[in-house]
Amino acid sequence: MATRVPYRPLPIDQTDVVYDHGPDSVRREGVPAGETVELRIDDSHVYPGTSRTVWVHVPAGYDPAEPATLMVFNDGWWYLDPEGDIRGAIVLDNLVHAGEIPVTIGVFVDPGIFADREDPDTRKNRNIEYDAFDDRYVGFLLDEVMPLVTARWAVSDDPDRWGICGGSSGGNGAFTAAWQRPDRFRRVVAFLSSFAQMPGGNPYPALLPTVPRKALRVFLQAGHRDLNWHEPQANWFAENLRTAAALAETGHDVRLVLGDGGHSANHGGVLLPDALRWVWSGAVDEGGAA
Template sequence: MRKRPFWRFAFISLFGLFAGLLAATSTALASSVERHHFDSPTLGAPYPYTVYLPDGYAENSDTVYPVVYLLHGSFGNERDWLAKGNLQQTADRLIRAGHIPPSVFIMPGSRSWWVDGHNQAARSAFFDDLMPHVEEHYRVGDERSMRGVGGLSAGGFGAVNFALERPDLFAAVAALSPASYVPVPPSNSSANRHPAFLDEQGEFDRQLWQQLNYTAHLEDYRIKVTPRPAAERSDVPHVPMYISAGRNDVYDAEFHARQLRQAMEKIQPTSVHMDLYPGGHTWKVWRASLPAALNFMFQHVDDPKRNEANE
């Protein structure tokens, strides 16, 4: 029997050792994703959500993390950002590259358009039930500077409304192809048949839409974030906004996104950013714009470790 050269055994052993170390490192650095629900007093029903926890969350028991709430689209659910949006892979990549800090992402589920509509008090449940639950059960910041909110389509509609209504709660907002249509949704939009906006006769409630859309919040928001005479800054900072849309969107999201940008630039001209992508109202566009959206948001959402390093 011919003996193999010693160097071949050494190479094989070293290769096996390297592969084992690589596998162990990959396992140790892996983020985790969990699905949960809790009893919501506002809804009178379970409130579902998915949570992304960054590498080392379980081990770093003293670390407080920034938190970003990501809202799904019309007739979507709490699994969409993971199953279709590549949230976990994108967050892992951006964190490992140092573009964003290790953070917690909360992806709630809703049967409404993130409004207190005809079918569900989704807005109230978000603020009164979900946020307190998250801050009680996860090590996330409970200050404005450590919170962001984003969403796609109907979730973009919701994220914009949440930020404008409560600028005291969020440091940044991202709206991907926001379904923030003015004055009303286009005829092909699912908003026209969504239970959130259907009255007792099953008709689209145009008045409710206009009462809940971002245009109804603009003036109150402007007053809150605009410094008063003789003051250098307002009591509540403005919320920097990222907007994206596909150029071939069947709901004309580019046009409505431009309207949103123009309205916001009148209030905060240096704190609005908009990107346009080839494609339509699809996950291809939202996956493409997610890294830019997160990079933008974390220019304004605080990283506690970065702050400690600068002290």
Template sequence: MRALGWAAALLVGSSGMAATKPMLQVAPPAPAPALQGRLEGPFELHSRFYPGTVRRYWVYVPRNYDPKRPPNLLLFQDGQRAVAAQGSLKVPAVLDSLIAQGAIPATLGVFVTPGNLSARYPDDLGMENPNHRPQEYDALSDDYARMTLDELLPAVAQRWRFAADPRRRAIGGTSSGAIASWTVAWRHPDAFGNVISFIGSYTSIGLKLGPDGAPVAYGGDTYPGLIRKSPIRPIRVFLQDGTHDLDNEHGNWFLANQQMLKSLEWANSHADAEKVAGPRYDVKHAWTEGTHSDADGGAILPDVLRWIWRDQPARN
């Protein structure tokens, strides 16, 4: 297994104990370099799964894109922040640099915003969140996955080809975008075999109570229990969170991410002990000293992508 460069000592596998490891300190983001590939968009998408909403998406097309050799796919949530030249993530520039180095395979990047309740996507939102984000990202239903698989990706595929193999597809995001990505892969591992989760909101944002106080919809804090009590999916997942992340009425983010990690590790060890045939979760994590910010995830994203695609030839 290839180490993650300078972060290797701070990333532990399924048998590691995060509490004994030093926290990762990261540098501020550098300006994004000029792309060798190109960023197309924004395009608008109206969804029948979320009537009355509109979302934007952008597509990064690598310089060596060849429709006869469909590239890998990276789908990233909160696309308005993922593509922002002044933001912390700069995902198109990261892809561009890694592909040029031959460090990862050619990869098509798709960056999609949450929906906004309007006929047109507001031009003045900038990097702010559209107003339908919690209803889409923090719900545990299949609606967001169906929008992704039945509407967004077919719209992209009208112009660009990309891999069908879930092992060559990754989905990721930050905060509620991370749990949305996990939900898509958890429900459809046949579509996405890799998840990038930065400061994931595995908390009770999506919890809704009825008049009698009983839950009528559950939140992301139920995932650790679901993972422990469900068959293992063939998913490779990278988790990052900061020790100074949020602690509020929805939950404690750092604790929630640690619970996710321990549940994935337990599922693997339990399956091994019971000699259960089938897949195991392939999981790595980085606990940093950061807050509820994209900055730490953006700083380690190149190493994360190398890890995600580590067993695939560059094909460049």
């Protein structure tokens, strides 16, 4: 049966566009709120000198006898904030309660900061963690964050039930984490990814055709008026298109959604419920096809 999509006129001005959130992004009557637990990491071995907060959101439907699915969210509080654009915990509660995704524990990880530095430009470790093309960040998640989670909650060991989500630099950080460790993370949600500012440039369009296909399911969102959208270099919009095209051309399970507006979390936040439904719909076989 065909899926019918209501007609919506396209805006003429593609720059200043704000999307309305749907019903899955607001608290719903009759949906029990899950529990959110705050944790601290003040002695990182992977990123010495940094500290950060991690929030673990456990939906009301969680049963310790049934290991839960896992979704890590980069930029922790920004993606957890119930008044923000993403509203991750609210979305998880609504979708789990409706039975539209598995019972999913959300792990919202703030980027590290150097608490002893006053200069805001050197205080944040965010770009070092998210933009790098290496396995340090995913190693940090696996070695320093996940033991805190699995010590208290039952989480599935199946990599097809582990996902990671982020936006901007957090988007390419999410993709790189799964790329480096598909034995752990196989579901990716990436909004407005900053592939364009990875040190040395975006490696993925050239790299993807040269390596075996990986068992990843990747949801990408890009904006027509993202940073440098009409420039020949450092073009956020174009680099997302190139990455999506390379994933498609190499047979990966990818979905790309284009929207209007600039470098804003708004559209990604509106899409989060559908992105989670899609990444958890069915399993990905070892070849990467659904």
